[in-house]
Amino acid sequence: MAKYLLLKHYRGAPRGVNDVPMDQWTQGEIDDHIAYMQRFADRLEASGEFVDGQALAPEGMWVQYGGEGKAPVTDGPFAETKDLIAGWMIIDVDSQDRAVELAGELSAAPGKNGEPIHEWLEVRPFLAHPPTVEG
Template sequence: MAKYLLLKHYRGAPAAVNDVSMDHWSPEEVTAHIQYMNDFAAKLEEAGEYVDGQALAPDGMWVRYDGEGRPPVTDGPFAETKDLIAGFMIIDVDGPERAVELAGELSAAPGKDGKPIHEWLEVRPLYGEPSLVTE
């Protein structure tokens, strides 16, 4: 078994990576999307492939050590992008093929008008796990 991070990115404006703009979704569409995510996690939990997952609040900040005692803080969560890391899921699966398969299924979460959003998901092995890249 190997652990992988499925990272969900959203944008508040028209997106180059994901054509997902939740600003234009109705409350019912947001609820349906969240229910899909919860059902997906429950299915993985039943199969023993779910480790953890959380939605993230849209606010945040950047902090770094400055050597002066009070670290500087900037607005966040991203300094120069409209991307929002909306949430993550950690899965524990047999290998990279299964991680890609599950990410593809998760990408079909419903959005505007109940249609699959076909979002791009970032899939990354946790440090020390087998690579997704094969040559």
């Protein structure tokens, strides 16, 4: 088994098939989207493949170490992009192929007019062992 992070990116501007910004969805469309995500997580929990997941609020900030004193803070969570991380899910699956299969299914969550949003998901494996340097 290997753990993967499925990272959901919310796009504030249209970029593809049925990519209508969420602020243009009805409350019912938002509710349907959230229900789809919950059913997906419930199914993976039943199969033992779900580890954890969470939606994120659009508010946020960037923080950087500033040496001595207070760390500088910049409004965020995004700097010069219409994208932001909307949420994440951690899965524990048998293979990368299975992680890709599940991400593809999650990408079909309903959006405006109940149509699949074809959302891009970032699929990242967890680092199993620290890299070693041979010299």
